[in-house]
Every structure is written in C-alpha cells, then in structure tokens.
Amino acid sequence: MRYLPHTKDDIDSMLETIGKPSIDSLFDSIPDKLKTKEPLDLPQALTEWELDDHMHNVEQSIIASGLCTYFIGAGSYDHYIPHAVKYLISRSEFMTAYTPYQPEVSQGTLQGIYEFQTMITQLTGMDVATASHYDCGTALAEALLIALKKKKKKKVAVSALIHPAHKQIINTYLNPAGYEMLEIPFDENGRTDFSKVPDDDIAAIAVQSPNFFGNIEKLEQAKNACDEKKVFFIASFTEALSLGLLKSPGSYGADLVAGEGQSFGLAKSFGGPGLGLLAGTNKQMRNLPGRLVGKTKDSNGDRGYVLTLATREQHIRREKASSNICSNNGLNALTAAMYLASVGKTGIRKIAQQNHDKAVYLRKKLSEAGFTFPFETEFFNEFIAKAPEGFADTRKRLIEDRCLYAGLDIGQYFPDFKDHYLFCATEKVKKEDMDNLALEVKAL
Amino acid sequence: MNHPGTSGLIFREPELWEKSRAGRCAVSIPGSDVETAPLNQEFTRDDVDLPELYEVDMVRHYTRLSQWNFGIDSGMYPLGSCTMKYNPKTNEAQASRDALASVHPLAGEPYTQGALKLMYDLERQLSAITGYDAVTLQPAAGAHGELTGMLIIHAYHEKNNDQRSKVLIPDTAHGTNPASVTLCGYEAVNVDSGEEGILTPEAVEAVMDEDTAGIMVTNPNTLGLFERNIREIADIVHAKGGLVYGDGANMNAIMGIVKPADIGIDVMHLNLHKTFSTPHGGGGPGSGPVGVTKALEPFLPVPIVEKNGENYTLTCDRPDSIGRLHTFYGHFGIMVRAYSYILSMGAEGLKNASQYAVLNANYLKESLKETLNLPFDKPCMHECVFNDKKQQAYHISTMDIAKRLLDYGFHPPTVYFPLVVDGSFMLEPTETESRETLDQFVQAVQAISREAAETPDLLHSAPNLTKVTRLDEVSAARKPCLKG
Amino acid sequence: MKELQDLNLPEELKYSKDHEWAKKENGNIRMGIDDYAQDQLGEIVFVEMPEVGDTFSQGDEVGSLESVKAVSEFYAPLSGEVVKINEELEDSPELVNQSCYDNGWIVEIKPDDVSELENLMDKKAYYDMLKG
Structure with a gap:
C-alpha cells in the first residue's frame, strides 16, 4: 500500500527494539475474546486507476455539473468561485x-x-x-x-x-x-x-x-x-x-x-x-x-x-x-x-446587485409565463412563485434534458403552499436561461 | 545531526487591508445581461468595507501565509489523540469531481442517486469496520458525533420512561465528553482510572446506579492503553439499565482487530478526519459519523438514506428519531474523501494501518524511554504518554521541549493532555511515518534532552527558527484584539 | 511557584480552605483570593464577577478567575448579599496578581451573620493546612 512505508526489514528491526516477537504480540494487552476473528467485510482494495474509474461511475449517476443552471437556493447557492x-x-x-x-x-x-x-x-x-x-x-x-x-x-x-x-x-x-x-x-x-x-x-x-x-x-x-x-x-x-x-x-x-x-x-x-x-x-x-x-x-x-x-x-x-x-x-x-479578499468592497456589491437584478428579471419572466406570486415583498435573490398547472412535468424534463433546476417545491415544508416554488437567481444564471425557462413554461 | 529543521525563506506579509488600494479587484465580474433593478434603499447599505486587492497580491498574500504553516505534508506531526496521518491526494481529486462538488443538496433523489449510494455504501463500510448495525453520517465533527450519541442515549431512556440524570466519564476523557453530556442536560460524574491507567470494574461498579444514563469511554484510552476490562464494565452498566458510549477518536489503533460493537459499546462516533485520512484543514471541517446497535437504530437522526431495490431515497419517517443535526446531510465532501480512502485501503490495508500505527508508537516508546520519563511503562497502542519529570531538574518543562522540537523541524506532540499525567507529552506517530523519520525524531528528542542539561536557555527561548517566537498569550487574553 | 515560607499571609485576615481571604470593611465583608491562590493560578487574565444584589450562602460559587489555560472558581467565605464589586478588575485583572489583598480585592458582601467569619481559619491554621 503506497501510504505505508514498512518493509519487512523495518518491521523486524522495530520489533527487535521493542522486544516483541511479532506484530500480533503488540496487541497482547487486548483480551483474546475481545478480538475480531474474521477479516473486515470490505470491497477489494482499488488502485488509484481503478478508483478513478469507480468514482467516474459515481459521478455519472448524478445530474450536476458546474455548467448546470440552478434556480434553486434554499440554503445552498450556486455562485461563481474564482x-x-x-x-x-x-x-x-x-x-x-x-x-x-x-x-x-x-x-x-x-x-x-x-x-x-x-x-x-x-x-x-x-x-x-x-x-x-x-x-x-x-x-x-x-x-x-x-x-x-x-x-x-x-x-x-x-x-x-x-x-x-x-x-x-x-x-x-x-x-x-x-x-x-x-x-x-x-x-x-x-x-x-x-x-x-x-x-x-x-x-x-x-x-x-x-x-x-x-x-x-x-x-x-x-x-x-x-x-x-x-x-x-x-x-x-x-x-x-x-x-x-x-x-x-x-x-x-x-x-x-x-x-x-x-x-x-x-x-x-x-x-x-x-x-x-x-x-x-x-x-x-x-x-x-x-x-x-x-x-x-x-x-x-x-x-x-x-x-x-x-x-x-x-x-x-x-x-x-x-x-x-x-x-x-x-x-x-x-x-x-x-x-472576500478577491471580490473586495466593490466586487461584493456588484455581485450582490447582479443577484438581485437577475432575480427581479426571473420573476418578471415567470410572471409573463403564467406564474403568480403570493407576496409583493422586497427580496434579494429568492422569491416564491405559484406554478401554472403541469409545471412539475416541465421541471422534471428540464432537469433531465438540460440540467436546469427550476425552483424548489415548498409544499413539502409549507402544506398551504402547494404548487409553490422557491426560485433563486445568482450571478451565474444567464438571461438566455431565464428566457428559455419562460418559453418552456409558456408552451404548457 | 540529521533532522529536517532549517530556516527557510520566510516573507513578511502584512494584514489584508494594509495591501488594499481603492479601485482594485481580484475578480473580473461580467457585465450584467439584464437591467439593473435597484432595491428599496430602506434595506440597502453603503458601508461594506472589504479590502481591495488585485489577483497577484491576493495570491501572494495567501501563498506567504501558507508558508508559515506546518502541515502533515511538511513533516511528522505526532499529535496524540489527533491521528495526523497522511492525507492522500487522490481523496482531494475525488471530492473535487465536478458532479460531486456541484450537486445541490435539494436537487432531488432521482437526480442524486450516485451521491446517495456513496453515502449508503460508506455507512455499510463503517458498519463493517466497527460492527454496528447502523451508522449515521450526519454529524459534522467528532464533538457533534458525541452530541448525537448522547442525544440517542437520552432518547432511548426517554422512550423507556426511564430518564436519568448522570453520565460517568473517566478522568482520561477528552474535554468534549463532559461538555457533550451537559448539552443533553446530564451531570458528568468523574470515574478515576486505576493505578494501571485503565478503568477497573470496581471503580465503575461503585458509581453506577439506576439514575445513571451510561458511561463514555475512549478505547484505547488517551494514555494509549487498551481498556481491557471493557466487557465487564459494559456488563455492569447494562445491568443497571445504562448504555455505553464509545469515543472513537482512537479507532486508528484497532481497525480489523477489535470491533467496538462486539465489546459492549452501544453507540460510538468515528472521526473521519483522524482515522479515515481526511484533512484537518487547520481546524476543520471534520466529520463524525455515529454507529449504533440495532436497539438504538430507531433514534438515529433524520434524514436517513434507504435502499429500495436499486433506488436510494432519503427518509424522515422515523418517529423516534432524535431529529436533525445538520441543515442538509452532514459534510458530504469529507465523506467522499473517507470513502475514497477505504476503497483504496481495503480490509487488509486498514488492518495494516492499525498494526503499523501501534508498531510505530511502541517503537517510539521504547526508543525514548531512556530519554523521557514514561509514567506507564507497558505496551501501548497507537500512542504513548511521556512527561518532563527527568528534565525538571534543569527547570525544563514539556512546553520547552515541545517548542524546541519546532526548531528541529518536527511538530510537537500533544502537550499537557491527558490531565491525569503532569506535564504530558503525548505522542501518536501514526502508521504513515517511516522508520527513518521516527529515528530522526528520536535523535531530535535526545539532542534536546542533552541541551536541557547543557544549554537550557536554548530551550527556554525556543522556537528560534520560526516566523514568530513565543507569543504573549496573557496580553492576548487580557485585552482581546479579535479583529483588525 | 512560591515556596510556602515565601507566601504573604497577613495576620489580620481570615482564610478559607478554597484559598479566599475575608475581612471586615465598613460593616461589610471584603474578600479576595490569597497569595497562594494567585501564585498557583499564574497570570490572571479575566475575573468573572457576580452582580451587585446577588445573594450567596457560605461556600457557594461566586465567580471565577481565569488564567490563559485554566479556570478557577471562587466561593463565598460567608453568606450574604453582594454590595460592591471591584470594577477595576474588569480592565486590570492583573491587580489580583499584583496586590491580592489591597487593589486586587474582588467583592464586598453584606453578611447575613457575621459570626460565620469564625468558621474560617486564622493564618496559623491556614498555613498548617497548606503544609498538609
């Protein structure tokens, strides 16, 4: 194993210094009845090359990437990382x-x-x-x-x-x-x-x-x-x-x-x-x-x-x-x-303002597409919108086909808000994505 | 002298805002493709005052800062009870894969199957290593895992209409143990470890009663000794209706050798950032999964990853659950690293890791016991505890030896813990140090011991080769300056 | 650390087993920690004090003293109500080290029963206790 340095010679000479006959004897202070007799039931060790393949497969069963479009936030936000x-x-x-x-x-x-x-x-x-x-x-x-x-x-x-x-x-x-x-x-x-x-x-x-x-x-x-x-x-x-x-x-x-x-x-x-x-x-x-x-x-x-x-x-x-x-x-x-040191005083303001601007635009486009809004209250980059009928299917299709996450269903948290979605827009979403989302919904 | 210590090129670097110049910025922000929409001024501010740097200054600032830090990649870091083993680079590469880094926690189960499967599989792997029937990955750190475990014990007694008021804690315990107990409304009751540095059934029997919710044990304990009476102690606690909590900080000594679930421990946390090689990051983030026996499974925190056929889902439908402990599912990024480590090591590799960790610790113990005083001279597990008794004659303390080690290019061990040994010097080399490195360390300690007798001032003034010398902690605490 | 014979333990004070001193001051009882305690604690960085008006029984925890790496509670030498605290310690906790009997006093208590003072030790008894 590449993280372990011990050669047979190392082990032998170290045991000699310690005055023990074997590695097993180092564990003599543990009563035998407490020891496990079977090898651990774990998958065969992977080389780094095999691990890369394995992890690639893990990735393949997740619909996510840096290029996806996230109109969801709710505590986890898709911002650009320099x-x-x-x-x-x-x-x-x-x-x-x-x-x-x-x-x-x-x-x-x-x-x-x-x-x-x-x-x-x-x-x-x-x-x-x-x-x-x-x-x-x-x-x-x-x-x-x-x-x-x-x-x-x-x-x-x-x-x-x-x-x-x-x-x-x-x-x-x-x-x-x-x-x-x-x-x-x-x-x-x-x-x-x-x-x-x-x-x-x-x-x-x-x-x-x-x-x-x-x-x-x-x-x-x-x-x-x-x-x-x-x-x-x-x-x-x-x-x-x-x-x-x-x-x-x-x-x-x-x-x-x-x-x-x-x-x-x-x-x-x-x-x-x-x-x-x-x-x-x-x-x-x-x-x-x-x-x-x-x-x-x-x-x-x-x-x-x-x-x-x-x-x-x-x-x-x-x-x-x-x-x-x-x-x-x-x-x-x-x-x-x-x-924060990278964006600095002016950068954080600009990015924050863009978040707000895009969220306002998104709300406007969703409104044109038939969404309604329970509140007319000032927001930053997230807001609640009530979806027109059939939106759930469109949302599903957009995720599967385009890796576009259109809002979070909040009925699961607030049962009075069935068919309501929490939308988020960050600086990363593009006008084109918002226009397209509106078109998809309008087509319903 | 063959040791890594040297004085390198160390830059001075001011605080961020001293480098700030109005008008600079280290990111190029694209122009907006939508109209600006000013927010009602009632809510907006104009007083943000972050430093303004361009990219090169930002990069140099943090590069220079990094060079003032000692990490495992810099050298041997034998901090007792912290298991500072090598943090494999492949783990970092796996955790930063695009999909794993980008996946939104609320994306939905159908679209995050790979992430859920990874969590499910990691839970099973940790079960296989510890013997527990079920594992939660939600706790964000070891102490958070302890809190989870104690909440589970609390919920168990509550469910039985048998709430209790106390928890037993040995004097060798980490400070997090009594603090976790208090958070659950229990009173911590101290149990003295016996003359041999381990708990005796008699000591536990004497304080265990039916108003005691359980006991928290660390096995091997913080003296590096295996609590060989654990089975008898567990029986005593169980007979009075209590439960046994295991602090898994020292799991690195016993992988593949002892399964905690088999020796009477009902609930235990693991530290992925110790035993399972994830980086400590200068303080965190860690991850503190908790394993439980079948009887305690209903109390695990929600949500829980379940497998139905080939589908992985998250369920909150557990009426006896202690509830939620993290906004989402815990530190997924850390889980990926631990998963990558377990897959890379396999069963044999993990057992070897524990064997070599114990071999290295015993080798250090034997090699240093002529130089430093060894209060418990018996075979140790993955760590051993010395103290400064021999050097006190020269008015040299554990702290002086620790600081002088820095000049020799080694990170010092844990000092002044555990509290049961005066002037503790607690060494945990881990399995990833080679014999040559251990020998260098031994030579450094021997050289320092000679200096203690011959040139004690060298130790009193140490460290001499670091970015700063000893810091005035008294002034820092008397007149706290916590921001610039 | 000081040797026992080097400790400054004024004759006129009463001492508790927890190393507080107490004396009568304007009809109240003024208390602090003694030379042994301040020496053991090392450089004191913070004194956590009760509020005026808090009441305590003899032996109750009243507050705590902090060094960089230790906390040590101090206890009421006798029962009563806190009437005054040494506000200077807020900014200058080092006074407890520099002058534990004068400028480094901690609180004044209006005693419920001044005879409780007799439960405390005089210098000789206290010194004998320290010698063990």
Whole structure:
C-alpha cells in the first residue's frame, strides 16, 4: 500500500527494539475474546486507476455539473468561485495542518482566520466573530442556547420563516435539556409578524433575513419586539452574499448573528461542508462558543496571532464549557476569507446587485409565463412563485434534458403552499436561461 | 545531526487591508445581461468595507501565509489523540469531481442517486469496520458525533420512561465528553482510572446506579492503553439499565482487530478526519459519523438514506428519531474523501494501518524511554504518554521541549493532555511515518534532552527558527484584539 | 511557584480552605483570593464577577478567575448579599496578581451573620493546612 512505508526489514528491526516477537504480540494487552476473528467485510482494495474509474461511475449517476443552471437556493447557492481561491485553498500547508495549537508554526492559519473574523464582523456589523461553526443551523441553535443560559429562561421564539431544517436542528438541540422553541407566525406579506410574538416568558427572538421565502424582513420591528420583552435579538441568514447589498443585522441592533457562509467561495457539495458563521456584540464575547483568534506580540515584539479566550472552551472548562464544539469549519472560513479578499468592497456589491437584478428579471419572466406570486415583498435573490398547472412535468424534463433546476417545491415544508416554488437567481444564471425557462413554461 | 529543521525563506506579509488600494479587484465580474433593478434603499447599505486587492497580491498574500504553516505534508506531526496521518491526494481529486462538488443538496433523489449510494455504501463500510448495525453520517465533527450519541442515549431512556440524570466519564476523557453530556442536560460524574491507567470494574461498579444514563469511554484510552476490562464494565452498566458510549477518536489503533460493537459499546462516533485520512484543514471541517446497535437504530437522526431495490431515497419517517443535526446531510465532501480512502485501503490495508500505527508508537516508546520519563511503562497502542519529570531538574518543562522540537523541524506532540499525567507529552506517530523519520525524531528528542542539561536557555527561548517566537498569550487574553 | 515560607499571609485576615481571604470593611465583608491562590493560578487574565444584589450562602460559587489555560472558581467565605464589586478588575485583572489583598480585592458582601467569619481559619491554621 503506497501510504505505508514498512518493509519487512523495518518491521523486524522495530520489533527487535521493542522486544516483541511479532506484530500480533503488540496487541497482547487486548483480551483474546475481545478480538475480531474474521477479516473486515470490505470491497477489494482499488488502485488509484481503478478508483478513478469507480468514482467516474459515481459521478455519472448524478445530474450536476458546474455548467448546470440552478434556480434553486434554499440554503445552498450556486455562485461563481474564482480559480485563484480554489487553487490557494488546496495548498497543503493550509489543508493538512491541525488546529493551530502551536502558534509559532501556524501563523498562516491564524492570520487567515483573524482576517476572516475581521471581514465577518464588518459584513455583519457585529463586534466579534468566531473562527466558524459547522453551518448556519447549528450556529443558530448555539446562539439560542447562549440566550437561554444567560436569561435563565426555558423558551425561545423563532420566526416561522427561518429555514425549515434550522427549526428541526433547534428542536434537536433544545429539547433534551428541557427547552422549548415557539414559533412566530408570518403575515400576508410573507414577513414575520412581530405583533404575534408569543406571550410566554422567552429568552430570545430569532429571525432570518432574507427569510426562507426570500423576503427581506423588517429587522427594526424585530429589534423593537426584543427591546419590549427585554430578550436577546438573534438574526440569521442563509445567503451570505446578501450582506453585500443589505443593511447588516448589527446595524439593527442584533445581539447575536448566525449565518451560512457557503456563498463565499464554497462548493455546494451536496450540502456540506458549508460554513457556519457566528458573531456577537462585545458583551457576548465570552459567551460565544468555539475558537477565537486574537492578535498579540511575540517575545521580540513582532506581530503574531494566537487562539485566545480558550477558557470558554471544552478542553479547559469541560462540563461548564459554553459548548462542546472542538473542530469547526476552519478551512472553509479561510476559503471565505480568500473569496472576500478577491471580490473586495466593490466586487461584493456588484455581485450582490447582479443577484438581485437577475432575480427581479426571473420573476418578471415567470410572471409573463403564467406564474403568480403570493407576496409583493422586497427580496434579494429568492422569491416564491405559484406554478401554472403541469409545471412539475416541465421541471422534471428540464432537469433531465438540460440540467436546469427550476425552483424548489415548498409544499413539502409549507402544506398551504402547494404548487409553490422557491426560485433563486445568482450571478451565474444567464438571461438566455431565464428566457428559455419562460418559453418552456409558456408552451404548457 | 540529521533532522529536517532549517530556516527557510520566510516573507513578511502584512494584514489584508494594509495591501488594499481603492479601485482594485481580484475578480473580473461580467457585465450584467439584464437591467439593473435597484432595491428599496430602506434595506440597502453603503458601508461594506472589504479590502481591495488585485489577483497577484491576493495570491501572494495567501501563498506567504501558507508558508508559515506546518502541515502533515511538511513533516511528522505526532499529535496524540489527533491521528495526523497522511492525507492522500487522490481523496482531494475525488471530492473535487465536478458532479460531486456541484450537486445541490435539494436537487432531488432521482437526480442524486450516485451521491446517495456513496453515502449508503460508506455507512455499510463503517458498519463493517466497527460492527454496528447502523451508522449515521450526519454529524459534522467528532464533538457533534458525541452530541448525537448522547442525544440517542437520552432518547432511548426517554422512550423507556426511564430518564436519568448522570453520565460517568473517566478522568482520561477528552474535554468534549463532559461538555457533550451537559448539552443533553446530564451531570458528568468523574470515574478515576486505576493505578494501571485503565478503568477497573470496581471503580465503575461503585458509581453506577439506576439514575445513571451510561458511561463514555475512549478505547484505547488517551494514555494509549487498551481498556481491557471493557466487557465487564459494559456488563455492569447494562445491568443497571445504562448504555455505553464509545469515543472513537482512537479507532486508528484497532481497525480489523477489535470491533467496538462486539465489546459492549452501544453507540460510538468515528472521526473521519483522524482515522479515515481526511484533512484537518487547520481546524476543520471534520466529520463524525455515529454507529449504533440495532436497539438504538430507531433514534438515529433524520434524514436517513434507504435502499429500495436499486433506488436510494432519503427518509424522515422515523418517529423516534432524535431529529436533525445538520441543515442538509452532514459534510458530504469529507465523506467522499473517507470513502475514497477505504476503497483504496481495503480490509487488509486498514488492518495494516492499525498494526503499523501501534508498531510505530511502541517503537517510539521504547526508543525514548531512556530519554523521557514514561509514567506507564507497558505496551501501548497507537500512542504513548511521556512527561518532563527527568528534565525538571534543569527547570525544563514539556512546553520547552515541545517548542524546541519546532526548531528541529518536527511538530510537537500533544502537550499537557491527558490531565491525569503532569506535564504530558503525548505522542501518536501514526502508521504513515517511516522508520527513518521516527529515528530522526528520536535523535531530535535526545539532542534536546542533552541541551536541557547543557544549554537550557536554548530551550527556554525556543522556537528560534520560526516566523514568530513565543507569543504573549496573557496580553492576548487580557485585552482581546479579535479583529483588525 | 512560591515556596510556602515565601507566601504573604497577613495576620489580620481570615482564610478559607478554597484559598479566599475575608475581612471586615465598613460593616461589610471584603474578600479576595490569597497569595497562594494567585501564585498557583499564574497570570490572571479575566475575573468573572457576580452582580451587585446577588445573594450567596457560605461556600457557594461566586465567580471565577481565569488564567490563559485554566479556570478557577471562587466561593463565598460567608453568606450574604453582594454590595460592591471591584470594577477595576474588569480592565486590570492583573491587580489580583499584583496586590491580592489591597487593589486586587474582588467583592464586598453584606453578611447575613457575621459570626460565620469564625468558621474560617486564622493564618496559623491556614498555613498548617497548606503544609498538609
């Protein structure tokens, strides 16, 4: 096996040093009755050439490629990834390093994450951003746990229009410890109705903007509702690129922000690994779960970076830690930093604006083709549309024939919205694709 | 002296925004083919302030940063309990295949059969390796897997109307264990490992009761010793209605040798980024699949990949499930790498990996035990724990030795963990280091030990050849500067 | 680490087994951690303090002290209500290291029963405890 260096001579001489007669005898401390007698039931080992063939076949049974057209988002977005980003992130000094516990030989990761934290605070309008979390859903659940612990309450109120999977994650995280998630309903504009926050004794209100329907929430109303109840204001987003155009959650006074950063240079990769973003105000700095990188000086007075405030974390505080998180999504945080450094201040704005422009155009074309729209609310790059009869078949055909994914059926999440689709348009979709989609639907 | 340490060409590189110049951009954004549609200004911002670089500066910035990092590809990285084995390049190539990287998580089952089949097959492969009846791939990291496992234990007791309040955790456990337990509302109860560094049935018997949900064990434990009483301990826990959780961080010692499901462990997580060669990425993303026995299968998180005839589907129809733990299906990109690794290794290869991992660790242990103090002098599994007792006479600590190793071109081992040994120096060489490299490492430690006696200042000031010297962590924590 | 005989343990203070000191101050009880504790902890980077108005029983956890790689809780030397906290520690936690009995005091408690002070040790008894 090409990853294993041991020749017979190596093995013999090493065993001699150890003073054992055989490799098997190295395992004498394991009682025989606990050992497995049969070889592992696994397929025959493949050479790299055979593996390439095998994986090629795996690929063939998936309808997806960089050239497909995705009018679906819902938490995973098809944005252009610059080649320089892909190239740099595959440098093995970044990829094959462990968590930077030895800062003297980890300055690359550390400075990179420090710069990432800085850019995320800038985009979210918050004071502190962590070195990353698994994904938006888990980051949001952790944010709610912070509020529950700090406010010593048992319930939280969450907008009905946060991502449906995030609601499920929150329930999974909250229920065993005896916490409860309540929902805040939405209004006729497809926005969270903050006049209907449950009267219960809650620790936080959480709202996603743009919400799952794609609509931009009125976050000042969320802030007012939170102030009135003296609870944590937690904002989330699944489309990080919207921060290039939309006011930051921090500017509305959020205490904690959870987000999905997949849009910043990361492949969709069947939904993971993405990039959980978690940010807070200075007041929340010591309550945030996960790693933080800080700037300091070395013994010569030169600038350097270290993991800091580690006393919040599990390896020191054990059962009293703010969370159990250890590994995060650090390499993806670095990817996001590379992406943001590439697009820069003007690029992110331009790309974000193009997303919005294309989504507006798509909506117009769909309207011409017979779609109707339940809401006339401002959106970023996603919106809900009700399909004309027979669309499901057209949609299927477009996937199979052209690798064009026309919207996501949201009836599965919101039964009242049968035949409604969540459409998304990013900078990658072309006018021609949108025109063609409209023509196909019109032909029904 | 034959060691890889050297001072190379290290560039200075400022922070991103110091390189920024208004008007630069590292991407060429095509003009839009549709009309612009300004958004209501009520919602828009003008305060985005990202750095502005052109492509060459961006590339140099990250290339220079990368050169300040030590990775497995740079050299030996014997971090105990972290299994820093070689990360095969073919895994990267497979994971970045166009269809696998581009596939949308909500594309729909009929169009993603290959991805679902890959997940289904990987689950079966991990089952074959561990002996579990079912595996979930959803947890995003080892700690996330622990949380999943503890939630499953919680759900199991809940289902039996027998909720309990405590979980036993040995003093050798990773810190994630007690933290995971707390997240499920349980209280962590410490169990001392005996004089021999392993748990005794008596110690467990003394604290196990019918208000205890179970025990979390790491086997081999963090001292690198096999918990040979595991079967008896499991029997004690099971007799009181509890369950046994296995922390699979150290699975690399026992592939093809012991199946955790066979020795009384009911639920266990694996770390694909340790045992199954996926890169750690300077902190993640990892992946922490969880295996369970038949009795616990109903509680696995949803969605679950099912096979019906030749068709693969995702189902959420599991009324007893603990629910969802990830927005989609977990870290698919990491799963592809682990799948590629298992296919490349095969049954024999994986067993060899564990055998050589244990051979390498024992070789290091024997080669270094004259130089460093070895608190538990007995055959180890894939890692061994020394400490600084011999060097204390020269006022040299584990930290000093670790830092000096950097000058010799080696990444230091895990230090000051496990907590049960003062000044721990925890070595896990893994199977992918050759005998020559191990010998170089041994010589480096021996040289450092001589320096400790003769020129201790060299160790106190170490590292001397790195980009930066020891950093002021006290100031970093007192006056946190977490952004530029 | 200091040798035992080098520890500064003022005669006039009372000591707890968890290495807090306590003394009467304007009718209240002022407390902090002693020289032994600050020396063991090393450089303190953060003091987590209770809020004024919080009440504790003797021996309850009141807050914690953090060094770079360790956390150590401190406990109420006697029962009562927190009436004052040392706000200077927020920006200058190092005061606990530099001056653990004066500028590095931590909280003042209005005691429920000042006689609880008698449950604590005097210097000699405390020193004997440290010697083991």
